[in-house]
Each structure stands twice: as structure tokens, then as C-alpha cells.
Amino acid sequence: MAFPTLDQLPDLLRPAVERAATDIQAALDALDDDARVQWPRVFAASAFVREWCVRHPQDIAAMLADRRPEIDPQAEQADFERALRRYRNQVMVRIAWQEIADLVTPQDTVGALSDLADECLQQAVSWHEKAMQRRHGQPRLRDGSSAHFAVIALGKLGGRELNYSSDVDVIFAYTGLGESDGEKPLANEQYFVRLGQRVVSCLNDRSEHGFVFRVDLRLRPFGEQSPVAHSLASLEEYYEAHGREWERYAWVKARAVAGHRDTAEQLIKTLQPFVYRRYLDFGSIAALRDMKAQIDEQVRKRGHEQDIKLGWGGIREVEFVVQVFQLVRGGAEPGLRSNSLMQAMAAVKKLGLHPAEDVDALREAYWFLRRVENCWQAQRDQQSHVLPDNEEPRLALACALGYDSWQALDARLQRDRAVVHAQFAALFAHHNDDESVGESWRAWWRGDFDTAPAEFGVRQLGEMRDKAERWFKRDEDRDAFGELLGLIVPHLEEAETTERVLAILEALIGRANYVTLLVDNAVARRELIQLCQRSPWLAQEMRLYPAVLAELLDPIRLYAPDERAVLRQRLRDNLDSLPADDIEARMDVIRRTRHATMLRIAAADVAAALPIMRVSDRLSELAEEILDAAMGEAVAQMRQRYPDLGEPNFAVIAYGKLGGLELSYTSDLDVVFVYDGGSDDLPLDPQVFYTRLAQKLIHFLATPTGAGTAYEIDTRLRPSGQSGLLVTSIQGLASYQREKAWTWEHQALIRARAVVGSEALRQQFEDLRREVLATRRERLKLLGDVRDMREKMRESLAPRDGSFHPKQSPGGMVDIEFLSQFAVLAHASSLPQVRWYTDVIRILEQLAQLELIDTADAEHLAEAYRQLRSITHQQFLTGQTQTTLLQAFEPEKTVALVERLQARLS
DSSP, X not given: OOOOOGGGSXXXXXXXXXXXXXXXXXXXXXXXXHHHHHHHHHHHHOHHHHHHHHHOGGGHXXXXXXXXXXXXXXXXXXXHHHHHHHHHHHHHHHHHXXXXXXXXXXXXXXXXXXXXXXXXXXXXXXXXXXXXXXXXXXXXXTTSOBOOEEEEEOHHHHTTOOOTTOEEEEEEEESOSEXXXXXXXXXXXXXXXXXXXXXXXXXXXXXXXXXSXXXXXXXXXXXXXXXXXXXXXXXXXXXXXXXXHHHHHHHTTOEEEEEOHHHHHHHHHHTHHHHSOSSOOTHHHHHHHHHHHHHHHHHHHHTOTTBTTTSTTOHHHHHHHHHHHHHHHTTXXXXXXXXXXXXXXXXXXXXXXXXXXXXXXXXXXXXXXXXXXXXXXXXXXXXXXXXXXXXXXXXHHHHHTTOSSHHHHHHHHHHHHHHHHHHHHHHTOOOOOOHHHHHHHHHHHTTOGGGOOGGGOHHHHHHHHHHHHHHOOSHHHHHHHHHHHHHHGGGOOSHHHHHHHHHHHHHTTTOHHHHHHHHTOHHHHHHHXXXXXXXXXXHHXXXXXXXXXXXXXXXXXXXXOOOHHHHHHHHHHHHHTSOTTOHHHHXXXXXXXXXXXXXXXXXXXXXXXXXXXXXXXXXXXXXXHHHHHHHHHHHHHHHHHSTTOOOOOEEEEEOHHHHTTOOOTTOOEEEEEEEOGGGOOOSSOHHHHHHHHHHHHHHHHHSOBTTBOSOOEEOTTSTTGGGSOSEEEHXXXXXXXXXXXXXXXHHXXXXXXXXXXXXXXXXXXXXXXXXXXXXXXXXXXXXXXXXXXXXXXXXXXXXXXXXXXTTTSTTSHHHHHHHHHHHHHHHTTTOGGGGSOOSHHHHHHHHHHTTSSOHHHHHHHHHHHHHHHHHHHHHHHHOOOHHHHTTTOOHHHHHHHHHHHHHHHO
8 A cells, every 4th residue: 555755645634744743753763664654644544643652752663563561460559540541542552553554454453452452451350359359358159169250241342343442341240149258348249349330440530641441331231220240140130031132132242351251151151042042033133123223213313324333334234234143043053153243244154144245245345344433433532433524534534544535435435335234224124024914905905895904094005906906917916916015005104105105006007027026025115115205206206217116126236326437338238238220229228227327316315325416426427428328329320321420520518507517306408519510521511410410319318208208408508599509510609609608608608518529529618618718807897797697597586485595595506606607707817727617616615725715715605505405405305395404504694705705806
């Protein structure tokens, strides 16, 4: 892995690293060659490591060589606990350094962290046991034999999979009742409770030297309401009488870590029948599903969708996938009884319980998530699983993981999380396990009307049954549809979701192949209900275009839309598989690709798996690939008539939302067609030829077929608008833009991009765009033109009732767009860099970088713009009211800021 030098670090991270390096330059210069290469990246990625090195420059070499500080077990308590903290901090720094410098695997890191926790727990137990014995003597059982204290780790520590800033989940146990034999004897229950409290305090308490580990005892019987330590007998009795499913899950990870190991091992062995039932326990699936639902609800309430531990496609979902096999089959398969997730995963694969390729993908995703988790927590030695929103910690995390940008890291994260969630969703899909309801339903469907359960909504379903009777030709298809209703209806709860799902099912009457798809696939049924619950638009798409239901079969793909290159190849392969002269089939392929891909983008959107900017990127990429494919089809049709036709000198210029990379789900494509006929050897006049080519392209995209339409095409932004020619020569466009175009047309040109067609012509257009935008303009007149156009738009498009419209009202998106466009037109002649970008966000960033506006103002406008775009997306997708979505938005601030910046820029 390449390591950045100090000068190569991101600008946002470099200053803190430079300050630290200045303070300890001599210590850094004394490092070996490898460490001197590593420290800039390590310091940039972890403030915890950097600050420790600044405080302890004399210890850096020892830390790297793993020469650990001494801990004197005979020291006084204050000295012992200080030494334990110094020890912990130095080892933690080394672990973080090695992780960030990519010297170890994630497996090595979690193992080293677990070993450190084991060691610190044992040190604390040993020191405080001796202190207790000096004061109270040796605890003994009633038969006079020694009583022992044991620490059992659960959770990540139990599995030797501890993360960087993790709590340690433990249970304190002791062998039994009795009394200590010292001068101040204590009953064993008092003795071991006090010992446990002292151990917790030793590790938990924060001093000027920090803490050791946060000890979490809440997994003990009866939680925080019970003593911190329990006898073996009381623990056995509790789990036999009161043990719950989540406690079985917790004890899968149990491991003896400190104190009297034999006592801990005895307890773990005794509880094996509680954890692993002798029979195949499929009830565990429902129990884990319920646990995950509760976790998901907590995540949603806290707004922590980007929690890589508990959130969608997170670490906990990996654990659930593996542990459900352990809980269901561990009683029958000893190989599954392991506290190590990796060993259990290997057993699942070896036993053939889960597809081998899925296990491998799950393992790879898990270790990447763990590495992200560790590097994120190592930034400041803080426990957090919610990934950062701010740029600096995002950059630091990307740096730690060897990525050039947050976007690159996030793309990998989203892909891996989609892999995890797909497997989790498939494994935990709901099934109709109420056979009495199933039989009652089947009887009603076949005509026994007295058996219809009331909650099924008999009237509406009766109408669907009558319709199915008419439309399905085969009895088995009609019965399959009835089976599908019986599988889905009992899982419908909310009225709106029920209405949406039933509308889709009604649309499937007579379409036996889609009925079979859903009857045979529980995962698809679950995703259908979930998407209908989340979005009325998705429900409508599935109703109008049932072919997209096939996307529900593979949640990996459903929640991870294809990267552009994959989308392009799939589209090309699908078209190549069809006869060249089957135009309608080829049109349908393009439409189905568009509908299916858009469904997947929207599914990821409503699941919070894609942020707003990436949603628009994906929608824009989809449109460009569809345009490119349609262009290829249009050219192929022209070539059938003119076999000697070469490569057309023709291009499609995207304006508006597509040009600005801000496409929404229902956007038309604003385009202008240009050509350069000067060098073409064409069979017709260039104007005639390229007009026909453009017409074929529009026809291919906009004509309705059985698969719907691809896109509506809007060409009104061409020179002279609707009265102008459909296609324009690049020379004619240049003349128009230089001599006749209105200010608003130059504003539109800012967002224009050549997206499809001849590379040479696309470059010609970009050169023209930059030239026109760089024309020197009288700023006050320009400002007047921009304001006049803004007022005209507001008068015709803004709501008359005084309500706030995210796009057209004062303080809305158009205000921000017009400000950015004014800035470009006003300053491009002297600062040509402002012409580079077509999207509002990057234009604002460029204005700040060029110091035309303050960084804080640019960030405010960019955030407001993103927020408003997100609101419009969510309103469209989820049907939420605008009032609800706009509660936190303050348009007055944006209005005032836009007015102030207009004055400054003019």
C-alpha cells in the first residue's frame, strides 16, 4: 500500500499533522525507515495516536517495538491503576498504528484487542483479589474448600472479536455460598460482589490517564436490578427457569477470560443445553427476527441509519446470519458450537447450510466492516458505530483505509452492506407459519364462504377472486393466485400498505408467471411488502410494470444498484441477444432496464442506503446510458437504410437536471441535438439526415410500448425554442449563443453537458460553452436580467396560497441556482475556473475556493440545496406531507444570504 507523504495529505488533515510533527520532530526522525514512511498517514487518520505520540515522544520507539510498560502487581492501588492505564494506552496506540499502516489483518487487530482486554481484566482481578484477601481472607465454600471468582466474556470479547473502542460484556460468577476466613470475614455473596465492583471501578473509572475498558454487566440475570456477581447455582437456576432467546444468543459467544478459568469453563459447559437445543429449533429464526426488528426501530428513532454495527447491512446482520444456524442446528451439529464467528461460519460452509459463495462474500464484507469500525473508533478512541457526517473525519477515515476519497470508501461500504443485508433478508424472510389460517384461507378461496377470517377484508378479496375466476385459464394458476393472497394478506397491517399491495396483486391476475415468482419466493414477498410500506411510488411502479418484480428475488442487487460500467454491459448484452430487426423487443429491453434500475435506486434511497447526491448521480448515469443505447439503435436503423454510413458527427447535449447531474425519478430529459456536417460523407443533406436521426432517437425513447416509455424528451431549450429547428449545427449553435441568446439561455448553458455522441463534437461543444460563459458582461445589467427572469418564474410557478414550494418559493432551490449562475456569468471572464462544473454544489464550492463567497456561506447554501432536494425526493417517494418534511428548514436565512451575496458578487 502506498503511503502519502506529509505534503500529499488532504489539505483539511495536514495542519494538525504538521503541528504534531513540529513538536516531536526529533523523535520522528529517529524512527526506522518503515515508521518514517508510515507516520504521516497514521497521524492524519488518528488524533488519538497523534496526541499520544506528542505527549510521549520518548515512548514512540518502544511502542512500535512492542516493548510494553511494566505493571508492578505489588504497587499501591493508585500506582497500579495508573500503570494499567499507561499500559493499555500504549498497546492501543500500537494496535491502531499497525491497523492504519496496513501491517496486520483485521483478524489480527480484533485478536490483539481481545488479548489486551483479557490481560487487563486478569491484571485487575488478580490485584483486587489479593487486596480483598489481605483484608477479608480467602473465600471458602461451606465444606471448607476454596471458592473462586470467574469472569465470562460474552459479545465481541467472548468471540475474540473485540473492536477498537468497545465495551467488554462480561458476567461475574463464583463457585458457591460460604464465607471468607480472614479477620474481617464476609459472606461469599458480599465478598464477590465487592470484588466485582472493585474490578469494574479499576477498569471503568476515568482519570487524567484515561480509562482501561468500559465494563458492561447488563447481560447478567435480571440486568441492572441484580447483584454484579452470581453463584454458579443461581446462574444455572436462572437460565433453566427464566432464560430468554436473546440470552441464548448472548451465550453463544461465552468464553472464560479471567479469574478462575475452570469455574468459568464449568458454567459454560453446564449451559450448553440452554444455548443449543437438542432439536432443530426453527423458532430461533423468529426470535432473532424480532430482536433485529427492535434494533432497527431503535436505529430509526435515533436517526442512525449509517450505523455500521446495528444498521442496514451492518455487523450485527452478519452475526445474525451465522448465529441463526448455530441456534437452530447447534444441538445436532457440534461443529457449530463455537464462540468464534469465523469458526462458526466455516462450519456453516462445510456443512452446506448456506451457499459457499455467499459465505465467502459474507466473510469478506464482515472483515471490511470491522476494519472500518476499528479505524473510525481509533480516530479518537471513542465508541461510535455511526459513520461521520462531517468532511474532516470522513477524510481521516478514508485516509486510514487507504482510499483517496470518502466517495470511494462509501461506494465500497454500500456494496458490502448490500451483500450483507441481502443475505440477512433472505434468511429471515417471513413465512406463513400459521397453518390454521392457511387452511381457512384455502377453503374460502375454493368456495367455502363460511371459513373466511374477518381480518382478510372479504369484500375486496372476493372481487379479486371473482376476477381471477374469469382471467386465469387454468385451475392451477387460479389456485396459485389464491395461495399467493393467503401467503401475503396475513402479513399486511397498515391500511395504506394493504391497499398498495392488493393493487399490485390485482394487476397480476392473468399473469401466472409473476404469481409463480412470488409464491415460490418468500424473500420476494417480503421485499414487496416492505417496499410498498415505504413508498407509494415504488408500489405504483411494481403495479404498472410487473416485470420489475424479478428484482425482488435478489436483495443484494435490489439495494445495490449497478455501477455504471456494469449497467452498460448488461444493457449491451441484453440488446445483443435480440434480433437486430425486432425493434419493439429492443425498445422494451431499454424500457425494462430503465424501470428495473430505477426501482433499485429508489429501493436503496428509501432504505437510506444511498445519500441524495448519489441517488441523483445514479439516476443521471442511468439516463445517459439509456440515451447512449438509444443513440446506437437509432444509428443502426439509419445504417440499415444507408449501409455505407460512417460514424455520424452528432451529439446530444443535456441541459437542466440531467446536465446538472440532479435528475429526479420523474424528470424529462432536456436535450439539444447538434451536428457538424462539414466533414461527413452523408447520403442526404446534413440537416435532413440528422433531423431524421434525432426523430428516431426520440421515438425509440418516448414511444409507449407494452413496457411503458423510457423517457420523455424535451427539446425546447434548442436555439429559438419550439420555433427553431430540431437539430442545430455546431456552427449555428455557436453563432446563436454568441449573438442572439438571451441571458436566461446563458444561464441554461451553465448546466449543459455533452453526454452522448461524437467525442470530437462533444469537445467542440464544451469549448464553445466555456467561450460563451467567459464573455465579459456588465454585472448590474446581468443582475437585473437574472432577477427579472427569477420574478417571472416565481409569478407563474410559485404557489399562490403562500405555502412554501421547495423549488420556486423565496429561499428555494431556484434562488440558489440563480445565484450560482449569476456568479458564473459575472466572473467567468476573469476567473475561468467557475465554468468547469455544471452542478450547483460544485459551483458553490468553486466560488468559495476562489474567495468570491465565504466558505461558510457556500456550505450553508449547499446544505440548504441538498436538504431541499432531499425533501422533494422524499415527498415524491414516500408520500410524506411537505409540511412534515420542511419542519427544520428555514427559507428566510437563504433569502437573506442570496440577497447579500448577489450584492457582493455584482
